[in-house]
Amino acid sequence: MLAGPAPCQELRKATFLPQWSPQAQFAGYYVAHAKGFYARRGIDLEILRGGPDRPAAQALAQEEVEFVTLFLSTGIDLRSNGLEILNIGQIVQRSALALVAKRSSGIRAVKDLDGKAVSIWPDFALQPRAFFRKYNLHVRVAPQGGSISLFLRGGVDAASVMLYNEYHTILNSGLDPAELRVFDFSHYGINFPEDGIYCLEQTLKESPELCRDFVLASIEGWAYALEHTEEALDIVMKHVRAANLPTNRVHQKWMLEHMRDIIMPPGKNIPMGTLLPDEYRFVAKQLMENGIISSMPEYGDFHADLAHAR
Amino acid sequence: MRAKPRGLALRLALSILASACAIFLAVFAYTYRESERTVLRNVEEGARNLTLATVYRMETVMAGAEKLPAYVARRLETTELSQADLQAQIVDALETNQQVFGSTIAFEPYAANPEQRYYAPYCCRGQDGQPLAFNYLGSETYNYFHMDWYLLPKVMGRPSWSEPYFDENGGKVVMTTYSHPFYKVADGARAFAGVVTADLSLQWLRELVSSISFNRSGHAFLVSQAGVFITHPNEQLVMRESIFSVAEATGDKDLRAVGRSMIAGGSGFTRISNPVLGPASGPGLPKDAWLYYAPLQSTGWSLGVLVPEAELFADLQSLSRKALIMGGAGLALMLFVLAAISKAIVRPLEALAHSAATIAQGNLDTALPPVRRKDEIGELRNSFESMRQALKEHIATLVETTAAKERLDSELKIARTIQMSFLPKHFPPFPERDEFSIFAFLEPAKEVGGDLYDFFLRDENHLFFVIGDVSDKGVPAALFMAVTKTLIKGVAEGGTEPSDILDKVNLELCRDNESMMFVTVICGSLNLTSGELRLANAGHCSPLLLRQGAVENLPLPPGLVLGVMEDARYTTQRMELQPGDMLVLYTDGVTEAMDGDNTLYSDERLERSLLTYGPNGSEQLVRAVLADVRAHTAGEPQSDDITLLALEYRGKRT
Numbered sequence: 001m002l003a004g005p006a007p008c009q010e011l012r013k014a015t016f017l018p019q020w021s022p023q024a025q026f027a028g029y030y031v032a033h034a035k036g037f038y039a040r041r042g043i044d045l046e047i048l049r050g051g052p053d054r055p056a057a058q059a060l061a062q063e064e065v066e067f068v069t070l071f072l073s074t075g076i077d078l079r080s081n082g083l084e085i086l087n088i089g090q091i092v093q094r095s096a097l098a099l100v101a102k103r104s105s106g107i108r109a110v111k112d113l114d115g116k117a118v119s120i121w122p123d124f125a126l127q128p129r130a131f132f133r134k135y136n137l138h139v140r141v142a143p144q145g146g147s148i149s150l151f152l153r154g155g156v157d158a159a160s161v162m163l164y165n166e167y168h169t170i171l172n173s174g175l176d177p178a179e180l181r182v183f184d185f186s187h188y189g190i191n192f193p194e195d196g197i198y199c200l201e202q203t204l205k206e207s208p209e210l211c212r213d214f215v216l217a218s219i220e221g222w223a224y225a226l227e228h229t230e231e232a233l234d235i236v237m238k239h240v241r242a243a244n245l246p247t248n249r250v251h252q253k254w255m256l257e258h259m260r261d262i263i264m265p266p267g268k269n270i271p272m273g274t275l276l277p278d279e280y281r282f283v284a285k286q287l288m289e290n291g292i293i294s295s296m297p298e299y300g301d302f303h304a305d306l307a308h309a310r
Numbered sequence: 311m312r313a314k315p316r317g318l319a320l321r322l323a324l325s326i327l328a329s330a331c332a333i334f335l336a337v338f339a340y341t342y343r344e345s346e347r348t349v350l351r352n353v354e355e356g357a358r359n360l361t362l363a364t365v366y367r368m369e370t371v372m373a374g375a376e377k378l379p380a381y382v383a384r385r386l387e388t389t390e391l392s393q394a395d396l397q398a399q400i401v402d403a404l405e406t407n408q409q410v411f412g413s414t415i416a417f418e419p420y421a422a423n424p425e426q427r428y429y430a431p432y433c434c435r436g437q438d439g440q441p442l443a444f445n446y447l448g449s450e451t452y453n454y455f456h457m458d459w460y461l462l463p464k465v466m467g468r469p470s471w472s473e474p475y476f477d478e479n480g481g482k483v484v485m486t487t488y489s490h491p492f493y494k495v496a497d498g499a500r501a502f503a504g505v506v507t508a509d510l511s512l513q514w515l516r517e518l519v520s521s522i523s524f525n526r527s528g529h530a531f532l533v534s535q536a537g538v539f540i541t542h543p544n545e546q547l548v549m550r551e552s553i554f555s556v557a558e559a560t561g562d563k564d565l566r567a568v569g570r571s572m573i574a575g576g577s578g579f580t581r582i583s584n585p586v587l588g589p590a591s592g593p594g595l596p597k598d599a600w601l602y603y604a605p606l607q608s609t610g611w612s613l614g615v616l617v618p619e620a621e622l623f624a625d626l627q628s629l630s631r632k633a634l635i636m637g638g639a640g641l642a643l644m645l646f647v648l649a650a651i652s653k654a655i656v657r658p659l660e661a662l663a664h665s666a667a668t669i670a671q672g673n674l675d676t677a678l679p680p681v682r683r684k685d686e687i688g689e690l691r692n693s694f695e696s697m698r699q700a701l702k703e704h705i706a707t708l709v710e711t712t713a714a715k716e717r718l719d720s721e722l723k724i725a726r727t728i729q730m731s732f733l734p735k736h737f738p739p740f741p742e743r744d745e746f747s748i749f750a751f752l753e754p755a756k757e758v759g760g761d762l763y764d765f766f767l768r769d770e771n772h773l774f775f776v777i778g779d780v781s782d783k784g785v786p787a788a789l790f791m792a793v794t795k796t797l798i799k800g801v802a803e804g805g806t807e808p809s810d811i812l813d814k815v816n817l818e819l820c821r822d823n824e825s826m827m828f829v830t831v832i833c834g835s836l837n838l839t840s841g842e843l844r845l846a847n848a849g850h851c852s853p854l855l856l857r858q859g860a861v862e863n864l865p866l867p868p869g870l871v872l873g874v875m876e877d878a879r880y881t882t883q884r885m886e887l888q889p890g891d892m893l894v895l896y897t898d899g900v901t902e903a904m905d906g907d908n909t910l911y912s913d914e915r916l917e918r919s920l921l922t923y924g925p926n927g928s929e930q931l932v933r934a935v936l937a938d939v940r941a942h943t944a945g946e947p948q949s950d951d952i953t954l955l956a957l958e959y960r961g962k963r964t
Contacts, residue, residue, distance in 0.1 A: 052451070053451045053452075117465075119465075122456075142461075142465050143455065143456055143461065144456070145456030145457055145458060145461050146456065146457075146458075147458050147473065149458045149462060149472070149473050149535075149536070150458070150461060150462060150465055150466075152535070152536055153462065153466065153470070153535070153610075154466075155461075155462060155465045155466045156465070171554070171558075172537070172552050172554040172555045172558065173536035173537055173552065173554065173573070174536070174537050174553075174554055174566075174569055174570045174573045174574075244476070245550075246475075246476060246538075246549045246550055247550060248550050248551045248552075248555045248559075249559065250551075250555045250558045250559040251555060
C-alpha cells in the first residue's frame with residue numbers, strides 16, 4: 001500500500017465524464033475509482049454517467065467537468081477549431097473500427113466491397129472514406145445509427161463496427177464468425193488511435209499535480225483491470241446495472257478482452273499514456289485532407305505526456 | 311481341502327435368472343422408450359398448439375397495429391394534410407387501437423417545413439389513464455434520422471418492426487415500433503418523404519406470455535429478431551441478454567444452434583440443457599427441458615415454450631419405478647422358486663455324490679440314498695446301485711480269488727522249500743573227501759520246477775550222481791520230479807548199473823502215467839579210486855568233459871526218455887576219468903536261456919564259459935556259468951528250469 005495523502009493536504013475534488021455509456025471501454029477508470037487509486041493520490045473523483053445524450057466534448061467546453069475521454073480525431077478536430085484542450089494521456093493506441101460484411105453478399109476480399117451498400121457512422125466516416133479511397137472502392141453509403149439492425153436485416157451488405165463492441169453484438173445476434181468478413185482498418189494502414197484523456201489547457205496550468213495524478217491513477221486502474229478481468233467486470237457491471245443498460249456480462253467480457261489488444265497492441269510496446277508523433281500526424285493529416293480541419297495543431301501544443309513527464 | 315465348487319443349483323438358478331432379467335430389462339427399456347416417445351409426441355402437440363395459439367393472438371394485435379401507419383401513409387401520399395390534420399390522424403389512431411402506445415409521423419429534413427430540419431409530431435398515452443400527451447420529436451440529441459424506426463424503412467424501402475427497445479423518454483416501457491414509409495412525387499421522381507409509426511408497448515405481450523403455463527411449470531419466452539429476450543420469467547434476462555449471449559456465457563453450442571433456427575423463422579421441438587434457460591435457474595437444479603418454438607411472421611420474433619424434462623417424464627418415471635420394483639420383486643420370487651427347484655433337483659444328486667464319494671473310498675456297503683423318482687436322477691441312482699452291487703460282487707470274488715491264490719502261493723512256496731530240501735544243498739558235501747569235488751545248482755523257472763539232480767556216496771569208493779529234466783513245468787512236473795528222484799535214489803541204493811536203474815525207474819514211471827509226462831535223465835557212478843565212470847542216458851543232452859584245457863561232448867548211447875515206453879532198454883557206457891577232469895552235466899534250460907532278441911545262450915557259449923572258469927574248481931565254475939547265463943538273459947523272465955552239476959575228479963592221493 002502506498003502512503004495516503006499528506007494530512008495537511010485536502011482531497012481535491014474533480015469530475016470525469018467518459019465519452020459513452022458505462023461499459024468495459026472505460027473499465028480502467030471505474031476500477032481505479034472503485035479500488036481507491038484516485039483517492040490514494042488525493043483526488044476525490046466523481047465519475048459522471050456518459051452517453052449519447054451527454055456529449056463529453058460539450059461538457060468539457062462548458063467547463064462542467066475537469067476530465068473527459070475523447071477519440072484522438074475528435075480531440076484534434078476540437079483543438080484545431082479553437083477549443084483549448086490538451087491530450088494528457090493516450091490510452092488506446094489502435095483503432096478498433098472495422099467494416100463487417102456478410103460473406104453471403106459475395107464479399108471475400110476488399111475489392112468485393114465495390115458497388116455494395118455499406119452503413120457508416122456519420123461521426124466516424126474518416127477511416128472508412130480513406131479506406132475506400134485507398135482501394136478505389138465505390139460504395140453506396142447509408143447512415144448508421146445506434147444499432148446494427150440494418151445490417152442484420154440485410155438492409156446493407158456491410159456495416160461499421162467497433163471490434164470490441166458491435167462486432168460481438170453481431171455474433172450474439174446469431175451470425176457466426178465464419179459467415180462474416182472483417183476489414184480491420186488498422187490492418188490496412190489506416191490506424192486512428194482512439195480513447196485519450198483530455199482536459200482544458202487552463203486546468204493543467206492551474207493544477208498540474210491533479211492532472212498528473214489523475215492520469216497516473218487511471219493508468220494504474222487500466223493495468224489492474226487488464227490483470228484482474230473478473231473483478232474488473234464486477235465493477236463495470238455495477239455501473240451498467242445502475243444505468244439499466246441493455247447489455248450483459250458476456251458482452252462486457254468480450255469488450256474488456258479486446259481493450260487489451262488496442263491499449264497494448266501486441267509487438268508495439270508503447271508506454272501507456274504516450275501519443276506517438278507519427279500516429280498523431282497521420283490522423284491530423286487525414287483530417288486536413290478531408291477538410292475537417294484547416295490547420296494542424298503542433299504535436300507539442302496538443303499532447304502532454306503527463307505519465308512520463310520529468 | 312478343495313474350494314467348494316460352484317453348485318449346479320446356483321449356476322442353473324443364476325443363468326435362468328440372468329436370462330429372465332435380460333428379457334425383462336429389454337422389454338422394460340423398449341416400453342420406456344416408446345412411452346417416452348409418446349409422452350414427447352403429446353407434449354410437442356400440446357406445446358405446438360399452445361405456441362401457435364399464442365402466436366396467433368399476438369399476430370392479431372400486431373396486424374391491428376400495422377393497419378394504422380399503413381392507412382396514414384397512404385393518405386399522406388394522396389392528400390396534402392395540414393398539421394392539425396396530422397395530429398388528428400394520430401390521436402384518432404390511438405383512440406381506435408388500445409394496444410398502440412404512441413404514434414408519430416416523422417418527415418425527412420425540411421420535407422414538411424423548409425424551416426425545420428426535424429419535424430415529427432408525436433402523441434402518446436399518458437400514464438394511468440392520463441390524457442394523451444403531445445410533443446415533437448427530433449433535436450441535436452435526438453436525431454431520429456439515425457433511429458432504427460426511421461432508418462430501416464427508409465433504407466429498405468418497406469415497412470418494418472424495430473427491435474424492442476426501452477423507451478426512456480416515453481412511458482418507461484419496453485416498446486417496439488412499426489414504421490411505414492411514405493413517398494412524395496417530386497420532379498417526376500418518387501422520393502422517400504418520411505415514416506408513419508405505431509409504438510406498441512410490450513407490457514401486454516409480457517403479461518400474455520408470462521400467463522402461459524403449460525404442464526405444471528412449463529413457461530414461455532419471447533425473443534426478438536436478434537435473439538434478445540423480450541419476455542422471460544427471469545426478469546434479469548429481459549432486454550439485456552440474448553439467447554446467444556446466454557449460449558456464450560454457458561458455452562452451450564447447441565443452444566446457439568437453436569437460437570439461429572429461432573431467429574431464422576424456424577419452428578421445432580428440441581431438447582435443451584442450459585442452467586440459465588432451463589426450468590429452474592440455479593446450480594444443482596434440473597436444467598433439462600424441451601422447447602417448442604415458432605416464429606411471429608410479422609416481426610421476425612420467436613416464441614418458445616419450455617417444459618422441464620423431469621416433469622414431463624415424472625409420471626412415466628414413477629410408473630417405471632413401480633414396474634422396476636414389481637419386476638425386481640418378481641425376479642426375486644423367481645430366484646426363490648428357482649433355488650427351491652434346483653435344490654430339489656440337486657439335493658438327491660448331492661446325496662448321491664456324497665454316497666459315491668464314500669463308495670469311492672472303498673466302503674461298498676454304503677447304502678445309496680433312496681430315490682422314489684422316475685426321472686433321470688432315479689435312473690442315475692439305479693445305475694449307481696447296480697454298479698455298487700456289481701463292484702461288491704466283483705470285489706468279493708476278487709477277495710476269494712486272491713485268498714485262493716495266496717493260499718496256492720504259500721503252498722507253492724512250501725512246495726518249493728520241500729522240493730529244494732530234496733536236493734543236496736550242503737556244499738562242499740563231502741569235506742572229508744579230497745579225491746573229488748562236486749557242486750550243483752538248480753534254479754526253477756516257477757516256484758517249483760521239473761529239473762532234478764542228486765548225488766550221494768553209494769559206499770566208500772563210489773559216488774552216484776544224477777541229473778534230470780521233466781517234460782513239463784510247474785507243480786505236476788515237480789511231483790513227477792519228486793517221484794523220479796525218489797525212485798532213482800531208492801533203486802540206486804542197491805549198487806546196480808546205471809542202465810539197470812533207468813530200466814527199473816522207467817518201468818515204475820510208465821505204470822499209471824496217465825498224465826503222459828516223461829523225464830530225461832543221465833545218471834552215473836564214479837569209482838573214486840580208479841576214476842572209472844559209468845553213465846547211462848535217458849534222452850538227456852550229452853554231458854561235457856573238460857580235460858586239459860579242452861571241452862568234449864561225451865557221446866552216450868541213446869536211450870528213450872523215461873515214463874513213455876515200458877519196454878524201453880538202456881545201456882551203460884564205461885570210461886576213465888583222469889585226475890583234473892571236470893564232468894559237467896546240465897539241462898537244456900542253460901543252453902536255451904534267451905535274451906530279449908530270442909538269442910539262445912547256446913552250446914558254444916557254454917563251452918567257452920567252461921574253458922574260462924573250469925580251472926577255478928567245480929563251485930566257482932557253476933556259479934560263474936550261472937552268472938554268465940544271467941548276464942545273457944539280462945533280466946528277461948526265465949522260461950525253463952536251469953540246472954548245472956559239475957564234478958571234478960582229482961584222483962586218489964597216495
